[in-house]
Amino acid sequence: MTLEGHTLSPDESFGVFNRSSSTFVLPSLPFEVTALAPITGAETLGVHLGKHHQAYVDGANRLMEPMVKKFETAVDVISFARSVEAHGLLEQAGQALNHAFFWTCHQAAGLTRPEGSLEIAINDKFGDFTGFTDAAIALGKSRVGSGWIWLVADHEGAVRLELTRDAETLLDDPSLAVLLVCDVWEHAYYLDRASDRAGWIDGFFGQLADWSMAKSRYEHRLCREPDAT
Ligand SMILES: [Fe+2]
Secondary structure, eight states, X not given: OEEOOOOOOGGGSTTOEETTTTEEOOOOOSSOTTTTTTTSOHHHHHHIIIIIIHHHXXXXXXXXXXXXXXXXXXXXXXXXXXHTTOHHHHHHHHHHHHHXXXXXXXXSSXXXXXXXXXXXXXXXXXXXXXXXXXXXXXXXXXXXXXXEEEXXXXXXXXXXXXXXXXXXXXXXXXXXXXXXXXXXXXXXXXXXXXXXXXXHHHHIIIIIBOHHHHHHHHHHTEESOTTOO
């Protein structure tokens, strides 16, 4: 089986983009502000969503407001910003989209470990789940500044971890299926655990990450052989 190239469709903006008004919006979270404690406390969640994410939404909209051009999706904005080297818009839009996807990567009562074909792929790459979390922690600690840790799969179904800097996103890369992302900006964890980035990454992938969604995203992109009819 192969993995279908992944490009976000208009309904996969994770609630971050309003097509009719061509503006970014703050998505609604499907869980209570206390639901992610103790890994992510209510204060962290409130500030992260209501201050940081909101600021990226507002920042992107402020930069888009004078534009005549209208957009269908958040990825359209990012593609446009890349093409004209509008770095400010690229950063604000990238952060707005990354955060919207990040919120969908949380679960309140789902799988806390990978299962099925995704578990097999992770074990093939990392040995076992501990090997995976160790690799994610090492990758996160290797980044001195801010960024994002991504679990992605390629066209062949092989999984790997990727690290992007600052506001860079992988959600517009058609060669990847993006399964999970962990925010390693300090605002994601500093109120709960100060500078313990390793503890945050371990807690996210081991207790907060929505492995049901990751499994579904992995399996739904497994498709027929490319030369089959
Ligand atoms: Fe963040």
